[in-house]
Amino acid sequence: MPFPFNLPLTSLTYMLLYLATFVTHHLAMHFVVAGCLTIVGASIWYRRDREALLTNPVIRVLRDWMPFGLSAAITFGVAPLLFVQILEPVNFYTANLLLGWRWMVVIPALIAAFYLLYVLKSAWFERLAWWQRALVAGVNAGLFVFIGFCWTANHLVSSQPDAWPDTFASGVLPLAMVQVVSRSLVWLSIAFVSMASVVTAQLAYLREGTATDEDLPAVGWLRWLALAGLGLFAVASLTAIGVSMPGFAAVNNGSGYLWLGLGVLLWGGQIVLWHSEAMATGRGWIGARLGLLAGMLFCGSVVRELIRVASIDFAALIPQHEEAGNVQGFSLFLVTAVIVIGLMSLSVWWVRQSYQAEPVDIES
Numbered sequence: 598m599p600f601p602f603n604l605p606l607t608s609l610t611y612m613l614l615y616l617a618t619f620v621t622h623h624l625a626m627h628f629v630v631a632g633c634l635t636i637v638g639a640s641i642w643y644r645r646d647r648e649a650l651l652t653n654p655v656i657r658v659l660r661d662w663m664p665f666g667l668s669a670a671i672t673f674g675v676a677p678l679l680f681v682q683i684l685e686p687v688n689f690y691t692a693n694l695l696l697g698w699r700w701m702v703v704i705p706a707l708i709a710a711f712y713l714l715y716v717l718k719s720a721w722f723e724r725l726a727w728w729q730r731a732l733v734a735g736v737n738a739g740l741f742v743f744i745g746f747c748w749t750a751n752h753l754v755s756s757q758p759d760a761w762p763d764t765f766a767s768g769v770l771p772l773a774m775v776q777v778v779s780r781s782l783v784w785l786s787i788a789f790v791s792m793a794s795v796v797t798a799q800l801a802y803l804r805e806g807t808a809t810d811e812d813l814p815a816v817g818w819l820r821w822l823a824l825a826g827l828g829l830f831a832v833a834s835l836t837a838i839g840v841s842m843p844g845f846a847a848v849n850n851g852s853g854y855l856w857l858g859l860g861v862l863l864w865g866g867q868i869v870l871w872h873s874e875a876m877a878t879g880r881g882w883i884g885a886r887l888g889l890l891a892g893m894l895f896c897g898s899v900v901r902e903l904i905r906v907a908s909i910d911f912a913a914l915i916p917q918h919e920e921a922g923n924v925q926g927f928s929l930f931l932v933t934a935v936i937v938i939g940l941m942s943l944s945v946w947w948v949r950q951s952y953q954a955e956p957v958d959i960e961s
C-alpha cells in the first residue's frame with residue numbers, strides 16, 4: 598500500500614485531515630502572498646499611470662479580497678495546526694521551544710501584516726506616490742515571507758531530532774541556507790499559480806463590486822505569472838527534495854514514484870490549461886485548473902510528509918495517535934458549537950441591521 602494508506606486507520610485519518618487542511622491553508626495563504634508581490638510589481642509597472650493601476654481588474658480584486666484571504670489562511674491554518682500536534686507532538690513542540698522568541702515573533706508580524714492589507718485597500722494608499730505604494734506592498738509581502746520562513750524553520754528543526762541537544766546548547770538553529778531558500782521558492786513560486794487560478798475564478802463568477810463581464814477577457818497576462826510559477830516550482834521542488842535530510846532516498850520507493858508521478862501529470866495539465874490566452878481567459882477551464890492545482894498541492898504535501906516520516910521515528914508515534922483517537926468530548930463540542938454558531942448568527946444579524954440602516958455604496 599502506498600503512503601499514507603499503509604498507516605493504521607487512526608493515524609491515516611489524522612494524516613489525511615492534516616494533508617487536506619494543509620492544502621486549503623496554502624491555497625488561501627498563496628493568494629495573499631502572491632497578491633502583495635503582484636501589487637509591488639504592478640505599482641512599479643504602472644508608475645506613470647495611477648489610474649491604470651487602480652482600475653486593473655486583478656489589482657482591484659486583490660486589494661478588495663486580500664483581508665478576507667488572510668482570514669481564510671489563518672482559519673485554514675488552525676486545522677493542520679491541530680492535526681500536526683496530534684501526529685508529531687514531540688517534534689512540533691520541541692521545535693517551538695527551541696525557536697523560542699523567534700517563533701513567538703510570528704504573532705506580531707501577522708497582526709502587522711493583517712492591518713497593512715487594510716492600508717493597501719484604503720483611499721490613502723491610492724493617493725501615495727508610486728514608490729510609496731510599492732514600498733507599503735513590499736513591506737506587507739516581506740512580513741508574509743518572514744512568517745513563511747518561521748514555519749519553514751520550525752519544520753526543519755522539528756524534523757532533525759539529532760540536532761536538538763546542540764541547538765539547545767548553542768542557540769544556533771540547524772538550518773542550511775540552500776534548504777531554506779529552496780523550500781521558500783517552492784511555496785513562493787506556486788503561490789503565483791494559486792493566485793492566478795483564484796483571481797480568474799473570482800473575475801469569472803463574482804459580481805456585485807468584484808468584477809464585470811469585461812474583466813476576465815482583459816487578464817490574459819496572468820498566464821505568464823502562472824507559467825513562470827509552474828517552471829520555478831518544478832526546479833525548486835527537485836532541489837528541496839535533493840537537499841532535504843533523507844534526500845531522494847525518502848522518495849526512492851513506490852509511494853514516492855506514485856505521488857511524484859501524479860504530481861508531474863497534474864503539473865503538466867496546468868501548463869496546458871495556462872498556455873494559451875484563450876484558455877487562460879475562458880470560463881470553461883477555471884474549475885479544471887483549480888482542481889489540478891489542488892491535486893498537485895496534495896501530491897506535493899504527501900511528498901513533504903514522506904520526507905518528514907523518513908527523518909523521524911514516526912512508528913513510535915503511532916500508539917499516541919491511537920490514544921488521541923480514544924479521547925472523547927462530544928458534549929463539550931456541542932456546547933461550543935452552539936456558542937460559536939450563536940455568535941456567528943449574532944454577527945450576521947448585526948451587520949445586516951447596520952447595512953439596512955445605512956446601505957453601503959460598494960463602488961466607492
Ligand code: HEM
Pocket residue numbers: 619622626629630667670671672674675676677678679681707741742744745746748749750751752755780784901
Ligand atoms: C500568512 C501567514 C502565513 C504564511 C506565509 C504561512 C506559510 C507557511 C509555510 C510556507 C508553511 C510550510 C513550511 C515548510 O514546509 O517549509 C506553513 C506550514 C504551516 N502553517 Fe502556515 N503560514 C501562515 C500563517 C499560518 C497560521 C496563522 C497558522 C495557524 C493558525 C498556520 C499553520 C500552519 C501549519 C499547521 C503548517 C504545517 C506545519 C508543519 O507541518 O510542520 N500558518 N505555513
